[in-house]
Amino acid sequence: VPGSSTYRIVVALDAVETVRTAYRLVDVLCEKVYGFKLGLPLLLRHGPKVAGRLRSLCPSAAWIADLKLADIGAVMKATVETIIDDVDAVIAHSFVGARGALDELKEYLDARGRKLILVATMSHSGAEEVYDKALDLIDFVIERVQPWGLVAPATRPSLVERLRRKHPNTVILSPGVGAQGAKPGTALCHGADYEIVGRAITSSENPLGSLEEIGATQMEVLRQCRRERH
Amino acid sequence: VPGSSTYRIVVALDAVETVRTAYRLVDVLCEKVYGFKLGLPLLLRHGPKVAGRLRSLCPSAAWIADLKLADIGAVMKATVETIIDDVDAVIAHSFVGARGALDELKEYLDARGRKLILVATMSHSGAEEVYDKALDLIDFVIERVQPWGLVAPATRPSLVERLRRKHPNTVILSPGVGAQGAKPGTALCHGADYEIVGRAITSSENPLGSLEEIGATQMEVLRQCRRERH
Numbered sequence: 001v002p003g004s005s006t007y008r009i010v011v012a013l014d015a016v017e018t019v020r021t022a023y024r025l026v027d028v029l030c031e032k033v034y035g036f037k038l039g040l041p042l043l044l045r046h047g048p049k050v051a052g053r054l055r056s057l058c059p060s061a062a063w064i065a066d067l068k069l070a071d072i073g074a075v076m077k078a079t080v081e082t083i084i085d086d087v088d089a090v091i092a093h094s095f096v097g098a099r100g101a102l103d104e105l106k107e108y109l110d111a112r113g114r115k116l117i118l119v120a121t122m123s124h125s126g127a128e129e130v131y132d133k134a135l136d137l138i139d140f141v142i143e144r145v146q147p148w149g150l151v152a153p154a155t156r157p158s159l160v161e162r163l164r165r166k167h168p169n170t171v172i173l174s175p176g177v178g179a180q181g182a183k184p185g186t187a188l189c190h191g192a193d194y195e196i197v198g199r200a201i202t203s204s205e206n207p208l209g210s211l212e213e214i215g216a217t218q219m220e221v222l223r224q225c226r227r228e229r230h
Numbered sequence: 231v232p233g234s235s236t237y238r239i240v241v242a243l244d245a246v247e248t249v250r251t252a253y254r255l256v257d258v259l260c261e262k263v264y265g266f267k268l269g270l271p272l273l274l275r276h277g278p279k280v281a282g283r284l285r286s287l288c289p290s291a292a293w294i295a296d297l298k299l300a301d302i303g304a305v306m307k308a309t310v311e312t313i314i315d316d317v318d319a320v321i322a323h324s325f326v327g328a329r330g331a332l333d334e335l336k337e338y339l340d341a342r343g344r345k346l347i348l349v350a351t352m353s354h355s356g357a358e359e360v361y362d363k364a365l366d367l368i369d370f371v372i373e374r375v376q377p378w379g380l381v382a383p384a385t386r387p388s389l390v391e392r393l394r395r396k397h398p399n400t401v402i403l404s405p406g407v408g409a410q411g412a413k414p415g416t417a418l419c420h421g422a423d424y425e426i427v428g429r430a431i432t433s434s435e436n437p438l439g440s441l442e443e444i445g446a447t448q449m450e451v452l453r454q455c456r457r458e459r460h
Contacts, residue, residue, distance in 0.1 A: 068300045
């Protein structure tokens, strides 16, 4: 349970160029956020062991490996094996289906006490071309695999609302806040549990100041939006 | 153009545990295959620079980074940047759509003289849950993005045939041969240009012997199948 001083924000370290910048960000933001998300560019450039080193700076946060896994079970497990000791959760795409893929990954993560987060659909406009249109099929995959969490786009809050209704007991994390255009707090109002923020914080001259500004907006928008909806 | 002694086979180095094994495989198989595919587990474990070292052992082969990219454009480009100097082609998922995703990746790869290969659908049974059912939408993505190549499952040859008909000028690579159950040569007969073989060669006691056996079966099945169809 996050303390009273933390925002419902996961910071995406995807676009961070150097490990030194990542260290500095984790150090400064640690007490104020729910967790950190590590992207594939960072993990490829610096090796999966960087996750353990970053985590040791802020063990209280939730650490999420955003590998956007989308392969057969055997390959997803071999990929996760490189990082499983240093993260709490792993993100995979629901699109690849359960049989021979997510079923195997879920079983592997369960046995190791790690969480599975499934992308339900994405935040960019191209997600409307295929992903959004397959959402009825993806609901079946989610129901079968029973992930701990879902990723659903803050940029299209009606989809967050739909997923919240269909999967009431699943944690929802929403990217697309800030640089991609969604207003902080909107996804929370529509049922998300956490908002994922990247460049708006990590590329800021003053990351802690930006986090606090986004966190304040988040709470204000959430209050306003709840008033309007109830 | 492959020489007369090469098979229409791409060897998947996905499940290879050690770099030494990968080196040995590349050295032994180099003259006999069209190319090599490097999976995410290998690249995460040993770093993207391993691609350049492997490539230097067999510069005549096509080198394919199988990152199964499935993210927004900015993240896919940052991921590819770590390996682009050492490979000829990169594999991404069609289901993420063109706008804000594959359009950007294609432009980035074109500017650097690298090829884009899109997964049209996958080889495992879970691909029937969502991917196969979205194939009409995926056709639009492929038509718009105009990739150099497509990945289509040898395990479901009717889909290879459908993709060959819809995208006549695109190279088709088919995984699922060997350990996953498809018979060598079947995908070629249905319109694929290359078959991707992993464990059946890379986990063999005698990789060159297994390659030559699979290559011979491939050619025999192709002849037989063509006779039956014409």
